[in-house]
Amino acid sequence: MFETLKEQPADKILALMQTFREDPREGKIDLGVGVYKDASGNTPIMRAVKAAEKQLWETETTKAYTGLAGDPAFADAMIALVLGDAVPRANVAAVATPGGTGAVRQGFDMVRMANPSAKIFVSNPTWPNHLSILKHMGMTMVPYRYFDEDSRGVDFDGMMADLAQAGPGDIVLVHGCCHNPTGANLNMTEWQAVVDLLNKTGATPMVDIAYQGFGDGLDEDAAATRLIASSVPETIIAASCSKNFGIYRERTGLLMAVSQNSAAHKLNQGTLAYLNRQNYSFPPDHGARLVTMVLTDDALRMDWMAELEEVRNSMLGLRDLLASELQRASGSDRFGFIAQHRGMFSRLGASTDKVDKLREDHAIYLVGDSRLNIAGLNKETVPILAKAIVEVGI
Known part of the structure; x- marks a missing residue:
């Protein structure tokens, strides 16, 4: 019976995760998966x-x-x-x-x-x-x-x-x-x-x-x-x-x-x-x-809210930093929208071939529609991403 089943298309984000894991290059950057990461690249368990x-x-x-x-x-x-x-x-x-x-x-x-x-x-x-x-x-x-x-x-x-x-x-x-x-x-x-x-x-x-x-x-x-x-x-x-x-x-x-x-x-x-x-x-x-x-629980709730604010402000800070780095690297304010967006993601509006070039030439992984996970960045990788975005012509 099961021979009648048809192979289903792979989930693009899950496939991207697998490709990232298999990439042997040092310094590769994962901005595809929709999971919050701290500055060290970990997804921590919240204190509360x-x-x-x-x-x-x-x-x-x-x-x-x-x-x-x-x-x-x-x-x-x-x-x-x-x-x-x-x-x-x-x-x-x-x-x-x-x-x-x-x-x-x-x-x-x-x-x-x-x-x-x-x-x-x-x-x-x-x-x-x-x-x-x-x-x-x-x-x-x-x-x-x-x-x-x-x-x-x-x-x-x-x-x-x-x-x-x-x-x-x-x-x-x-x-x-x-x-x-x-x-x-x-x-x-x-x-x-x-x-x-x-x-x-x-x-x-x-x-x-x-x-x-x-x-x-x-x-x-x-x-x-x-x-x-x-x-x-x-x-x-x-x-x-x-x-x-x-x-x-x-x-x-x-x-x-x-x-x-x-x-x-x-x-x-x-x-x-x-x-x-x-x-x-x-x-x-x-x-x-x-x-x-x-x-x-009042104490747990207060601690949770405080840590959640830390997470939120960290992402806002990364947004501002990336927008500033892109302005410096490109000499243009066309990336100001990144600081205005909210949440974990921003969509750059780049073509698939330029997203591919980011991956192939710079080991930077974005979802194919140019969605990037802001929480996947840190202060060290923001300038690297900004330089790569300008180099591939986004």
């Missing part, structure tokens, strides 16, 4: 997470299943982190998921159950796994303009014109903050215009928020998500704990279904629990429990 893990090891008494939705305390803590007081808790159904990816997949599954013919409007570009999952599920994708290749900012007029084509029963997928892969983000005036358009067209927003705290701050990065959830009839939110808690391998995420009609909560919660049962029954708990401990 380490302390919570030690407490858990000493006090945990069972490895029995949690409920289908996961530990309710985790949902409460994450809903408070993402939504604050923007929406009454009674209006939010939620389930724990294996990472933000699991939340995204479950969200699409919920949409398909509600409307099998739904069109999913997706930014061009977006996180490649959005497209891969939707293709695998056989759902209809409609790209909307987002990244302006000339300004390296948001093509807001194009975005609004394309989103005006969405209608009731359709989904508009947006990034809550720190857009992946571009790093270009909307301001709050633009987000309000998006909300007004959603209410006009009747389309339902789905927010993927994977980098809260990596851009302008925890509350600032959640502002758009809170505005959307409090302003439209229904919202789907997929939240990840991988980056801001540094627990990538623990696969910790939360899927939320928000309805302004609190009477819908029971149906929404039951649907989400049903989907968990069909896909993996009970969600993983270890990472979720650590997050809960950090968010509900």
